[in-house]
Amino acid sequence: MTIVKKASLAVIQMEGLSKYFGDHRAVNNVSLEVKRGEIYGFVGLNGAGKTTTIKLLLSLLKPTTGSIYMMGSKVESGNYKLWNKVGYLEEATYYPGLTVFENLDIARRMQMISDRQSIDCVVEKLGLDAYKNKKAQNLSLGNKQRLGLAKAMIHNPEILILDEPINGLDPASVAEIREMLLDLSKNFGVTIFISSHLLEELTKLVDRIGIMHHGQLVKDIKMAQLEQSLQKRLLLDGRDKSAMSCILKEQGYDFEETMDRRLKLMDDDAILQPDRVAELLVSANQPPTHLSIVTEDLEGYFLRTIRSVIREGQS
Incomplete structure (x- = not known):
């Protein structure tokens, strides 16, 4: 059953979220909120709990304790209507021998969207019009990633959840994806939750950043505040x-x-x-x-924060 959280205006809300695998606490009592149109950066060392948190967010895993709400609805296995508002990209997947249009037409049908103009809309939004009839295997890395994002956005979601969307891209492609995500956030009100190891790139993109360490959210800070905290x-x-x-x-x-x-x-x-x-x-x-x-850059701040957490844990 869908439960509406009227008390919160957050588009994404986690409350006391935990996930245990036996004695291992992959995610431990995480609470955070992301507002509409906000770009939230999610960072941490390998094994910090980022991917597990994203899987919980997508209802691919069930929380041990705590809850998640998106768009006022509780994230749970039976809440199918919620996914009409959510797009997800972990790694750009496509049929290499099919054109951009054909790939998107398959995505449209999988999303059970009857309006074929939805393809033209997402192609225009992501700047893929010139490549619409080009086979996916012949696209540049940046445009392959754009195609992956287009598939995630074919249903015009209000939330985008992106796990390492710019890994392996050249600097020009990274800049293209960055500008596109900023446009989606500022001009279309799309809320973006993004995990990435490219810390310096995140500073050009996100409004807030969360640092995970050993399953815990050890820092949740606005970029404006972070800039004042840099040594x-x-x-x-x-x-x-x-x-x-x-x-x-x-x-x-x-x-x-x-x-x-x-x-x-x-x-x-x-x-x-x-x-x-x-x-x-x-x-x-x-x-x-x-x-x-x-x-100090974001990487220096990130490492200093982690070292501080480790020292506190040892004291």
């Missing part, structure tokens, strides 16, 4: 780093040497006023040959 550092190089180190130490700066033998300062004073550091070194006759402010 900054001042990098210095010079002809005599030993002399530079002595000068910085005398002035109370904390620093360490990087693997490429530069000096890294994390002090807020140094980061906010790098000109003062430069003046200090110049006046001591040790002018820096390199000075730059470097901001």
Whole structure:
């Protein structure tokens, strides 16, 4: 039976979601919400529980505890009508000897869509019109992925669940897919739940990001907040780093040497006023040959978050 969650405006909602395989907790008490038109990035190390969570989301697995709602309906095996609103892509599949149009016509019939114009609509939306009569095996990687997305979207879903949709694509194809997903989100109100290992690419795409580790959601953060949480550092190089180190130490700066033998300062004073550091070194006759402010990337933040969780678990 379908249960409507009127109290929540979330398009996707997980409440205390857990999945155990014997003693192994693949997913452990995960709760999160995704709003309409939002792009939610889902990341974690291999074995973190991402794929299991997605299978629970798609009702391919039954939760041990907790519940999932999409579009106000409870996700459960008997709720067939819900899947009229959901599209899913794990890996682009197609009949290689058939054209784009023929592949999409098969998808249309499998979705029991009577209107053949649905093919033209999704072809136009995904920019496949020029390739409509081209055999799938002759498409570029980017367009093969577009075809996979077109099949997932032939029924005009309100939610797209994408598991590693840009793996193996060249940079140009990745950019094409990114622009298309942004268009679907911003201009068509499609809610997108995307899992990917390409962390830097996610920063250009998602509104929020969730980090999984050992089955738990250890971080759920908006990109705007994440950008404020990224660590900054001042990098210095010079002809005599030993002399530079002595000068910085005398002035109370904390620093360490990087693997490429530069000096890294994390002090807020140094980061906010790098000109003062430069003046200090110049006046001591040790002018820096390199000075730059470097901001941590998403991969660095992700690894720092995971290390912090591991340390807490060991304490």
